[in-house]
Amino acid sequence: MDELKKIQSGIENLDEILGGGIPDFSVNIITGPPGSGKTILTQQIMFNNATEDGKSLCFTTISEPALKMMRYQQHFDYFDVDKIGKSVIFIDIGEIFRQKGLMKSMETIVEYVEKNMPKVIVIDSFKALHELAETPHEVREFGYELAVNLTTWQAISFLVGEYTEDEMVKEPVFAVADGVFKLYTEKQGMQDVRFINISKMRGVNYFRGDHPFTISNAGIKIYPRIKTPLYPPRYEVTKERISTGVKEIDKMMGGGLPKGTSTLVAGGAGTGKTLLGLHFITEGIEQGEPGVIVSFQESPSQLYEIASGFGWNLEKMEREGKVKLLYTSPVELSVDEHTAHIKDVVAQIQAKRVVIDSLMDLEIATPNKVRYKDYVYSVVNFFKSNGITSLLTNEITELFDPLKITEYGISFIADNVVLLRYVELESHVSRALAILKARGIEHDKYIREFKITSKGLEILSPFTEYGGILSGMPVRQS
Numbered sequence: 001m002d003e004l005k006k007i008q009s010g011i012e013n014l015d016e017i018l019g020g021g022i023p024d025f026s027v028n029i030i031t032g033p034p035g036s037g038k039t040i041l042t043q044q045i046m047f048n049n050a051t052e053d054g055k056s057l058c059f060t061t062i063s064e065p066a067l068k069m070m071r072y073q074q075h076f077d078y079f080d081v082d083k084i085g086k087s088v089i090f091i092d093i094g095e096i097f098r099q100k101g102l103m104k105s106m107e108t109i110v111e112y113v114e115k116n117m118p119k120v121i122v123i124d125s126f127k128a129l130h131e132l133a134e135t136p137h138e139v140r141e142f143g144y145e146l147a148v149n150l151t152t153w154q155a156i157s158f159l160v161g162e163y164t165e166d167e168m169v170k171e172p173v174f175a176v177a178d179g180v181f182k183l184y185t186e187k188q189g190m191q192d193v194r195f196i197n198i199s200k201m202r203g204v205n206y207f208r209g210d211h212p213f214t215i216s217n218a219g220i221k222i223y224p225r226i227k228t229p230l231y232p233p234r235y236e237v238t239k240e241r242i243s244t245g246v247k248e249i250d251k252m253m254g255g256g257l258p259k260g261t262s263t264l265v266a267g268g269a270g271t272g273k274t275l276l277g278l279h280f281i282t283e284g285i286e287q288g289e290p291g292v293i294v295s296f297q298e299s300p301s302q303l304y305e306i307a308s309g310f311g312w313n314l315e316k317m318e319r320e321g322k323v324k325l326l327y328t329s330p331v332e333l334s335v336d337e338h339t340a341h342i343k344d345v346v347a348q349i350q351a352k353r354v355v356i357d358s359l360m361d362l363e364i365a366t367p368n369k370v371r372y373k374d375y376v377y378s379v380v381n382f383f384k385s386n387g388i389t390s391l392l393t394n395e396i397t398e399l400f401d402p403l404k405i406t407e408y409g410i411s412f413i414a415d416n417v418v419l420l421r422y423v424e425l426e427s428h429v430s431r432a433l434a435i436l437k438a439r440g441i442e443h444d445k446y447i448r449e450f451k452i453t454s455k456g457l458e459i460l461s462p463f464t465e466y467g468g469i470l471s472g473m474p475v476r477q478s
Contacts, residue, residue, distance in 0.1 A: 004023050004024075004203050004204070005023070005024040006018070006020050006021030006022055006023055006024060007021050007022050007024060007049055007119075007156060008021050008048070008049075009021065009022055009044075009045050009048065009049075010044060010045065010047075010048025010049065010078070011041070011044055011045065011048075011219065011220050011221070011222065012220075012221045012222060013211075013221070013222040013223065013224055014196075014220075014222050016207070016224060017198065017206060017207040017211060017222065017224055018198070018201065018204060018206050018207075019204050019205050019206050019207070020204075022045070022156055022179070023156075023178065023179070023201070023202070023203060023204060024154075024156060025151060025154050025155065025156065026156055026157075026178035026179055026201075026202070027147050027150050027151065027157050027159070027176065027177050027178050027179070028156070028157065028158050028159070028177060028178060028179035028180070028181060029126075029158075029159050029160075029161065029163075029173065029174060029177045029179070029180045029181070030042055030158050030159070030160045030161075030181045030183070031127075031160075031161055031162065031163040031168065031180065031181070031182050031183070032162065032182060032183030032184050033162060033184060033185070034162060035185070036183040036184055036185055036194065037183050037194060037213070037215055037220060038124075038160050038162075038183055039069065039073075039124055039160065040073075040076070040215060040219060040220055041181070041183065041196075041220055042058075042122045042124060042158045042160055043058075043069075043073050043076075043078070043079075043122075044076070044078050044219045044220060045120065045158070046058060046088060046120050046122060047078045047079060047080055047083065047088060048078060049119055049120050050080075050083050050087035050088045050119075050120070051087055051119075052086070052087055054087075054118070054119030054120075055086075055087050055088070055089060055116050055117070055118040055119060055120075056087065056088045056089070056118060056119065056120040056121075056122070057089050057091065057112065057113065057116055057118035057120070057121050057122070057155075058088070058089065058090050058091070058121075058122040058124065059091050059093050059109065059112075059121075059122065059123045059124070060090060060091070060092050060093070060094065060124055061093060061094045061097060061123065061124070061125055061126070061128045061129060067092075069090065069124070070084070070090060075217065076217060076218070076219050077217055077218045077219065078218070078219050089112075089116060089118075091112055093105065093108060093109070094128075096108050097129060101138075102129060102138055102139070102142040103138065103141065103142060103145075106142065106145060106146065106149075109146070109149075110149065113149075113153050113155070117153075118153075118155050119155055119156065120155060120156050120157075120158070121150065121153070121155045121156070121157040121158070122157070122158045122160065123157070123158070123159050123160065124158075124160040125160050125161050125162070126159035126160055126161045126173075127160075127161025127162050127163060128161070129142070140172045140173075143171075143172060143173040143176065144172065144173075144176060147173065147176040147177070159173065159177070168180070168182075174200075177200065178200075178201065178202040178203075179198065179200055179201040179202065180198070180199045180200040180201075181196060181197075181198055182196070182197045182198075182199055183195070183196050183197075184197075188334070188367065190331055191331070191332060193212055193334055194212060194213050194214065194215065195210045195211060195212055195213070196210075196211050196213050196222060197209070197210050197211070207224060207225075207227070209225045209227075210225060211223060211224050211225050211336070212225070212334050212336050212337055214337070223334070223336045223337040223339075223340045224336070224340075225336050226335060226336055226339055226371070226374045226375055226378045227374075227378070238258070238259050238260060238387075239258070240258070240259040241253075241255045241256035241257065241258060241259065242256050242257055242259050242284070242287070242289075242353075242389055243256045243257075243283050243287070244256065244257060244276070244279060244280050244283065245276075245278075245279030245280050245281075245282060245283030245284075245456075246276070246279050246456070246457050246459065248448075248459030249276075249418075249433070249457075249459060251444070252433075252435050252443060252444035252446075252448070252459075253416070253435065253438055253441065253443055253444075254438070254441045254442050254443055254444075257389060257416065258415070258440070258441065259387065259389055260383075260384055260387045260388065260389055261384070261389060261390075261415035261416060261439070262380045262383060262384065262389075262390045262391075262392065262413065262414045262415050262416070263389075263390070263391045263392070263414060263415065263416040263417070263418060264359075264392050264393075264394060264411055264413075264414035264416070264417045264418070265277070265391060265392070265393045265394070265418045265420065266393070266394045266395075266396055266411075266417065266418070266419055266420070267393075267395070267396055267419065267420030267421060268395065268396050268397075268420070268421070268422055269395060271420035271421065271422065271431060272420055272431070272450070272452055272457055273357065273358065273393040273394075273395070273420060274297075274298065274306065274357055274393065275306075275310070275452065275456060275457060276391070276393075276418075276420075276457060277293065277355035277357055277391055277393060278303075278306070278307055278310065278312060278314075278355075278456075279456055279457060280353060280355060280391050281293055281323060281353055281355055282307075282312050282314075282317075284352060284353040285317055285322045285323060289351075289352035289353055290321070290322050290323065290324075290349045290350055290351045290352060290353075291322070291323050291324075291351055291352070291353040291354065291355070292323070292324045292325075292326060292342070292345050292346055292349070292351045292353070292354045292355070293323065293324070293325050293326070293354075293355045293357065294326045294328075294342060294354065294355065294356045294357065295325065295326070295327045295328075295357050296327075296328060296329070296330050296333070296357070296358065296361035296362060296365070297357065297358065297361055298327070298357075299327050300315075300318075300325045300327055303325060309454075310454065310455065310456050311454075311455070321349055322349075323349075324345050324348065324349050324351070326341060326342065326345050328341075330361045330362070330364060330365035331365070333362070333365040333366070335362075335366055335371055335372070335374075335375040338375075339375060339378060339379060339382075342354075342379060342382075343382065346386075346388065351388060352387070352388060352389065353388065353389050353390070353391075354383060354388055354389075354390045354391070355390070355391045355392075355393070356379070356390065356391075356392045356393070357392075357393045358392075358393040358394055358395050359376065359392055359393065359394040360394055360395040360397075362375065362376075376392075376413055377413055380392075380413050380414075392414065411437075414437070415437075415438075415439040415440075416435070416437055416438045416439065417435070417436040417437035417438075418433065418434075418435055418436070419432075419433065419434045419435075419436050419470070420432075420433055420450075421433070421434070421469070421470060423449075423463075423469055423474060424474070425466070425474065430449055430451075431449065431450050431451060431452075432447050432448065432449060432450070432463065432469050432470075433447070433448050433449075433450045433459065434446075434447045434448070434469075434470065446462035446463075447462060447463050447469045447470065448460060448461065448462050448463070449461060449462075449463060465477060
């Protein structure tokens with residue numbers, strides 16, 4: 001059986017979602033409400049594929065004249081004025097349709113196509129032609145004849161229109177189409193997030209679901225949705241240990257953290273979670289291991305200030321390419337887009353250590369808790385499969401109440417769990433540290449007191465004289 005030939009769209013990650021590109025000679029419908037990005041999507045594909053030997057032909061109708069379309073498209077990087085009239089040809093046929101009607105206008109379309117022999121054909125807007133039809137039957141007849149001709153011309157075609165969900169079910173052209181691209185915008189918190197969904201693509205094992213995308217001067221960039229694998233990725237397990245940057249904690253872990261594992265650090269506000277993360281990152285830099293700090297609370301300026309208070313020049317380390325700070329406001333967070341940014345930054349500096357601070361901010365910013373769990377699971381497994389050691393912090397809201405390490409049962413994802421806890425001792429608030437979990441290694445079972453000094457975390461002796469430390473309200477033992 002011959003392999004299905006495809007063309008590259010030139011839109012970042014769209015070809016990945018389509019399993020390699022857009023099938024050659026396919027008839028595709030691009031639908032969505034006004035302002036969803038339909039025209040930008042098709043124009044970007046047109047310009048990216050336009051050559052002297054393979055032209056792109058765009059028929060504009062009554063919804064948006066060719067001159068107006070070009071006026072707005074010229075602000076995008078993919079727009080090439082030197083291609084206009086040569087390899088990219090715009091034809092305004094709105095007036096022709098008004099004068100001749102649908103069926104007689106088919107001759108004009110055929111004439112232009114046979115004259116230019118294009119590789120890509122766009123009709124924008126195809127839905128606008130419905131308004132010119134005298135009867136619904138005429139629309140169906142025109143659509144069927146057009147689809148037959150498009151296949152005969154051996155070109156990839158895109159029919160753009162603002163179809164409703166009901167029309168997508170009833171309109172015959174959707175049955176004839178090989179591919180259907182649906183673009184829409186969804187309200188998430190205070191922001192509008194754009195999505196693309198490919199609901200149909202004949203002969204292609206494509207990546208189903210809603211994929212967020214952004215529009216910038218470069219055009220459209222798609223962020224494939226996070227997908228939890230059916231089976232955990234295979235990766236080489238090493239016995240090598242790395243330091244947390246705090247010697248006593250390394251001893252409590254039996255020699256340090258196993259390389260490539262994930263560690264959850266849970267504790268109340270101000271217990272030292274971020275500080276432990278800074279210990280972990282700066283120690284890695286001293287060992288020649290670049291690191292990434294993903295923060296939802298402290299901006300880079302705030303982290304510089306915090307780190308400088310303990311003698312670390314984090315700003316200089318970043319200038320030297322040893323660390324990268326990735327700050328995202330929880331208000332503006334899109335989990336799929338953020339995952340892509342993390343992977344890009346990790347690849348950029350070849351990071352060996354990553355800190356995510358904190359999961360609670362991420363959880364609040366993600367209304368869909370299934371997506372939240374998918375995010376954490378996907379990111380942690382990405383780190384593990386690439387030999388990256390990660391440290392994730394999570395804030396416990398109760399100071400002295402019963403413990404709840406994480407919401408929604410995500411603590412199982414971590415290989416190691418470190419608890420930082422406030423303890424009331426004789427009207428004095430102290431801090432306690434315990435290793436609750438260390439997968440596959442023998443670890444210290446004692447609950448130890450610690451304090452924060454100008455040099456960072458200082459681990460002290462175990463609470464041997466008290467019981468009930470983890471309750472936050474210990475009792476002196478006889």
